[in-house]
Amino acid sequence: MSADKTLSWSYTEEFPREGEQAAQARLRGIELGISPVSPATGAALRMLAASVAAKSIAEIGTGTGVSGLWLLDGMGADGMLTTIDVEAELQREARRAFDAAGHPGSRTRVIRGRASDVMPRMAERSYDMVVLDVEPDEAAALADPAVRMLRVGGVLAVTHALWKDHVADPARRDALTVAARELGKSLRDREDLLTSLLPVEDGLLVSIRQA
Numbered sequence: 466m467s468a469d470k471t472l473s474w475s476y477t478e479e480f481p482r483e484g485e486q487a488a489q490a491r492l493r494g495i496e497l498g499i500s501p502v503s504p505a506t507g508a509a510l511r512m513l514a515a516s517v518a519a520k521s522i523a524e525i526g527t528g529t530g531v532s533g534l535w536l537l538d539g540m541g542a543d544g545m546l547t548t549i550d551v552e553a554e555l556q557r558e559a560r561r562a563f564d565a566a567g568h569p570g571s572r573t574r575v576i577r578g579r580a581s582d583v584m585p586r587m588a589e590r591s592y593d594m595v596v597l598d599v600e601p602d603e604a605a606a607l608a609d610p611a612v613r614m615l616r617v618g619g620v621l622a623v624t625h626a627l628w629k630d631h632v633a634d635p636a637r638r639d640a641l642t643v644a645a646r647e648l649g650k651s652l653r654d655r656e657d658l659l660t661s662l663l664p665v666e667d668g669l670l671v672s673i674r675q676a
């Protein structure tokens with residue numbers, strides 16, 4: 466591995482041009498104690514949304530709306546983002562950010578609730594993209610319901626797949642690291658998915674539903 470890899474990763478993280486509203490929403494998220502997606506993750510999510518011409522995206526983990534803003538930018542003007550979070554205060558901030566960025570309320574459906582309660586009520590095989598931006602143990606529990614919601618050709622994106630750079634170290638056996646490691650392998654080994662692990666920010670698992 467080249468000694469310049471760390472420099473290249475920093476460059477990659479700073480490479481995307483982030484909109485003013487996303488930058489402000491990130492600051493607000495940090496103030497409120499969460500970890501919004503980085504500009505590089507946001508840009509990757511936007512690219513994935515655009516690549517499947519997404520009109521319908523479901524996101525778990527609204528936060529203050531940073532990832533939501535990137536996803537909305539990747540969809541056409543008729544695209545609809547459904548975003549779920551347990552925290553009402555965070556979702557108020559996200560709504561404010563979506564409004565300030567000029568996204569009409571008709572493009573966003575903000576649902577407060579626990580994903581494990583909400584997702585089973587969402588339509589099967591009808592979403593172009595599902596994003597899980599929660600901790601690895603939650604993501605592992607939500608992966609099957611997320612795949613169920615995807616149409617064939619749709620894309621699942623899971624953040625924190627390298628969990629604090631611990632996943633690659635076999636000596637790390639704490640619960641969240643194991644959950645992230647096992648989730649990656651289980652998505653990789655499914656025959657109905659084509660899965661790739663991208664070393665963006667804290668790791669981004671991307672799976673395309675094939676059947």
Ligand SMILES: C[S@@+](CC[C@H](N)C(=O)[O-])C[C@H]1O[C@@H](n2cnc3c(N)ncnc32)[C@H](O)[C@@H]1O
Binds near residue numbers: 530552580581600
């Ligand atoms: C990393 S933050 C999301 C950041 C957001 N995607 C952004 O970029 O601004 C994770 C969020 O997931 C929410 N969350 C965690 N577990 C959840 C669950 N089981 N159901 C719904 N929301 C959950 C938390 O309240 C938190 O706001």
